[in-house]
Amino acid sequence: MFSYIKGNLEYISEDAIIIDNGGIGFSIITSSNVLSKLPPLHSEVKILTYLQVKEDGLTLFGFLKEDELDLFKKLISISGIGPKGAISILSTLTTDELRMAILSEDSKAIAKANGIGARTAQRVIIDLKDKISIVPAGFSDEEIIESKNDASNSAVNDVVLALASLGYSNVDAMKAVKKVEGRDNMDVEQLLKAALKKM
Numbered sequence: 700m701f702s703y704i705k706g707n708l709e710y711i712s713e714d715a716i717i718i719d720n721g722g723i724g725f726s727i728i729t730s731s732n733v734l735s736k737l738p739p740l741h742s743e744v745k746i747l748t749y750l751q752v753k754e755d756g757l758t759l760f761g762f763l764k765e766d767e768l769d770l771f772k773k774l775i776s777i778s779g780i781g782p783k784g785a786i787s788i789l790s791t792l793t794t795d796e797l798r799m800a801i802l803s804e805d806s807k808a809i810a811k812a813n814g815i816g817a818r819t820a821q822r823v824i825i826d827l828k829d830k831i832s833i834v835p836a837g838f839s840d841e842e843i844i845e846s847k848n849d850a851s852n853s854a855v856n857d858v859v860l861a862l863a864s865l866g867y868s869n870v871d872a873m874k875a876v877k878k879v880e881g882r883d884n885m886d887v888e889q890l891l892k893a894a895l896k897k898m
Contacts (some may be wrong), residue, residue, distance in 0.1 A: 701759065705745040706766045708737060714786070716761065718746060727761035731790040736763055748856050751782050760786060766794050779819055786811040788823070800824075801831050808868035857887045858894055867898060868897065882898075 705729070706720030709760045711734060727746055730887040738744055747768045760782055761770040767789060774785035791812040792800060800808040801824050811822035855876055862872035875897040876882060882890055 700791060701748045701750055703745055703747045704759075704770070706743065706744055708740055710738065711740065714790075715772075716746070718744065721882045727759045729761040729787060730767075730786050732793055733761065733763050733767065733789075749782070763865035764794075770797060773830060774823065775828055777822055780815075781821065784812075784814055784819070787814050791827060791832070796870050796874075797880050798831050801827050802870070803869045803873075804828075808870040817882045854885060854890050855882065858890045861887075861891055862898070871898065877879060 704725050709719045710717035715728045717726050737883050749760045751758040771785050795856040804824050806820040810817050859872040875894040878897040879893040
């Protein structure tokens with residue numbers, strides 16, 4: 700019914716915004732990641748939307764990019780995950796981080812989302828792993844392969860595994876390693892110490 704709504708951003712709350720379009724205020728639920736990227740109040744904004752139709756009313760969910768909307772639709776296609784659960788996941792992880800978590804089978808990262816348990820997080824991985832084909836921006840093909848291959852002897856993979864054993868998620872561990880300058884020239888011990896400082 701609504702592909703997008705373009706208008707003035709009139710209100711921002713913890714989980715929703717109101718956009719004035721032609722004198723009508725549209726209340727749109729959105730993720731904290733979207734909220735953090737919004738322009739100032741009273742600026743013009745274009746929000747891609749998904750309309751949920753239920754017996755007790757209509758609810759709009761909003762996104763800034765097609766990528767976010769696409770992953771949202773994939774998430775709500777999974778049994779046990781409704782729109783609010785999908786928004787919770789997209790509030791906890793960016794789209795790139797969610798792809799990384801799915802590809803590296805990191806259920807811990809997904810389970811950090813409010814209302815998402817370990818079983819549901821595992822279901823996200825099982826259901827979406829074959830549907831996620833795009834490598835996340837900022838991660839190379841090699842790093843994705845390394846994060847999936849426990850047998851790899853690379854320093855990067857060893858450090859990610861070491862950080863995971865300390866309780867960090869694969870996504871957080873890989874992000875920390877990516878922040879280390881000159882990591883290609885470090886041994887495991889040096890890289891581990893440097894990555895820990897980035898956590």
